[in-house]
Amino acid sequence: MHVVKPLLLFIFYLLSIVVSAQHIEMLHSGTGISLRGLSVVNDKVVWASGSNGTIGRSVDSGKTWKWMQVKGFEKTDFRDIEAFDAATAVIMGIAEPAYILKTNNGGNTWKVVLEDKRKGMFLDAMEFWNEQSGIVIGDPLAGKIFIARTFDGGDTWQGLPEQNYPVARPGEAMFAASGTNIRALSKKEACFVTGGTVSRLFIRNKTIDLPLIQGRETTGANAIAVYNNKKRKPAKYMVVVGGDFAADSIAAQNCAVSKDGGNTWTNPVTPPKGYRSCVEFVAKKKLVSCGTTGVDVSEDGGMNWKFISKEGFHVCRKAKNGKTVFLAGKDGRVAKLVW
Template sequence: MRSFLLALLLLTSILSTAQTYADSVTLLTRGTKTSIRGLSAVDNNVVWVSGSNGTVGKSTDGGATWKWITVTGFEKRDFRDIEAFDASRAIIIAVDSPAYILKTIDGGASWKVVYENRTPGMFLDAMEFWNEEAGIVVGDPIGGRLFIARSFDGGSTWKDVPFEYRPQSDSGEAMFASSGTNVRVLDRDEAVIVTGGLRSRVLIRDRHHELPIMQGTESRGANSIAVQDHRTRKGGKRMIVVGGDFFRPANDSAVCFYTSDRGRTWKAPKVPPHGYRSCVEYASKSTLLACGINGVDISTDGGKNWKWINREGYHVCRKAKKGTTVFFAGGGGKVGKLAAN
């Protein structure tokens, strides 16, 4: 009887702390003249976004109100990714040549250029941080190798990874700057990158795995990868990839695959997301969200089955780093959120 009562108490505790999410995305704001692909949620209240026309947005009340900023001198640039540490500090990347990385420490009132690269063909795709000090930015191939730079001081300075240590790429293999999530923290030591185009792969340092996702043309391939338990030393075994064909967003054939062995083998969902998806995010160990230009899908079984919950298109979704809310952002300054029940 005592063993039964202990088991019942444990089950009750697990059920009471499990996160469940609503089946609809709440629209917070829209209408600002920017297409948002950069999104970083510090917690359930502080969230930053970045996009076209040199625009950055910030909310400190969970998206109820927004402050919109046009970065002086960068009014025509596209900020495809952003990393925020709190309400004062954030980093943005201006993707196209010349490529720039800028940082603010005063809530966006002023921005300092902390990196510049005028190499022809430069195009930064995404940025990710392990913690408040160590970060990585990745870009399309230069001279047959993907571009990578690293920071170890919170993004205040950046150094290019030497050319010979960058991953080699095939002709027509690149990355999509669609949501800032084609590079992710894999565990406490490594990052993982996904490529697309004529060839689509998962790259982990010197280990490269082919993806079964739709590929073979410039508009096809993996757009985003998410990693479960990436903050732990033993994390990174379970990952999920989404993508498809940007020009055929309703095509749901081979748009999503998941792995439980660190990318060596991949499985397709029984019910896939309903078309092209530019971003995927773990909301919990078993709950995932994926978004694209024709809507949002949710999975509550680790990516095996997906339900189409919203027909409003979004480019990117990110869970609060210190919270439970999942935020979404897309074209026309659109921002939404999905809160845990």
């Protein structure tokens, strides 16, 4: 009896570790749609967007979903979405023509708020500081990165003056992989990352080379996460992920961490397990990252990553007003991170 009791306690302890370990809880799959846009308003309201003009919305923490196809945009790939509540959202259609649409009635109807038919136009990601002020970036046109702003909740958009567009190097662009290669840096500023022949961080008029794999059109940074971007001063803690999506099992130079606002970077001791298209802060030292080969988490600020799922996802986002983290990916997959 003296032996059995400690043994039972030890077994119970092991089981509690297994139960509490980070894992992925699948909520939806099997539609054949590729989902790359994801916006989590709070712990209950979640929006997703993807291929074939598809939009999804849940108001019960992902338990049930309303799936819709935007009329007239059945062939459009909506790779980013920003939602403000259960009724209001803005979606981004990537290319030729590039579109931004907005709904105020839960997706029942959509209004075109930006249309650009220029050859080569390709939108990559949106970011909003608040419900009124937002920004969208697109691949270079004539060597200059496209940027447009909105100050009325996405109802109208204005491109920057031509002379203020950032200059790209030959073969440099962004990836429309998860809508997270641009992030708010403070209440007024944003930063974004590029890939391709070179991979850089852009902050105002400053550019910083990133220590990620680069040199080919499939390489470089895909996403950046910024911690504590609600303060007036620009945030200092940043993590970027990427790699080579044409060789997605390779982990070399697929992640970097900065603690000084992007001026200097360090590669992790234990990197994520392969190419990653998205990274998100869950708390100051806790992060989640996902890609085509699976999901990783870090509990030390991105210096060491633990592989928790081989299920591939394109995007992971934490609730703007809450704690829940959702993921979305190919074949209509939507899941929740249990930490």
